Amino acid sequence: MAYTSEANIEAYMGEAFDATTTPSTTNITLFITWAQALIDKYTGTKFEATTVTDEILDSEGGNRFKLPKRPIVSVTNFYIDNGGLGNTTDWDELSEGRTGDEDFVILEDEGVLYFHNNVPRWGIQNIKTTYVYGYSTVPVDVAKLATLLVVREIVRGRIADNIYSSQDSISVGPISVSKAGSQSTSAVAELESEITDLWKAVGRFKSILH
Secondary structure (H helix, E strand, C coil), X not given: CCCCCHHHXXXXXXXXXXXXXXXXXXHHHHHHHHHHHHHHHHHCCCCCCEEEEEEEEEECCXXXXXXXXXXXXXXXXXXXXXXXXXXXXXXXXXXXXXCCCCCEEEECCCCEEEECCCCCCCEEEEEEEEEEECCCXXXXXXXXXXXXXXXXXXXXXXXXXHHCCCCCCEEECCEEECCCCCCCCHHHHHHHHHXXXXXXXXXXXXXXXX
């Protein structure tokens, strides 16, 4: 699930892309991938459901166990190694739930498992778990930021082309750029300002998770 789409880019810019346009649909897909990676790195999470399989972790003991990635969508399984390092078979599976027959509940936003039974003891590589983290839907701020980051890449590419051409001006949807070497119009500055504001808005996810 990408954070934005070619359709979103086309809607913002008021033009269509295909295999022969500049940029092409292949370029647009690449730009979306870049934008997504920047957002993931900044926030420390993914805004799509992502599965981590059989991750081996250390336990610090205590009834709160924090998973490396968050927020948590679900925990598929959680095992404690009671046989010590070198053991490959003695994994005891713990279960999620609130009753006395189950072992832990999930604090999704914190990425924490809270144990009310069978509290994991301290140990090195004595935890094995498969879980899903991220978001089931892309937040609006994230989708818009991804869209405008792609638009900015297109603007930069067209400015670069303009510098080495005889064009008097270029346009990208509502954005226009004057003759090569001169200052861009206020619309470009507004794009950068909106991107800055969106980075700040998306930063709330970073503060929640860390």
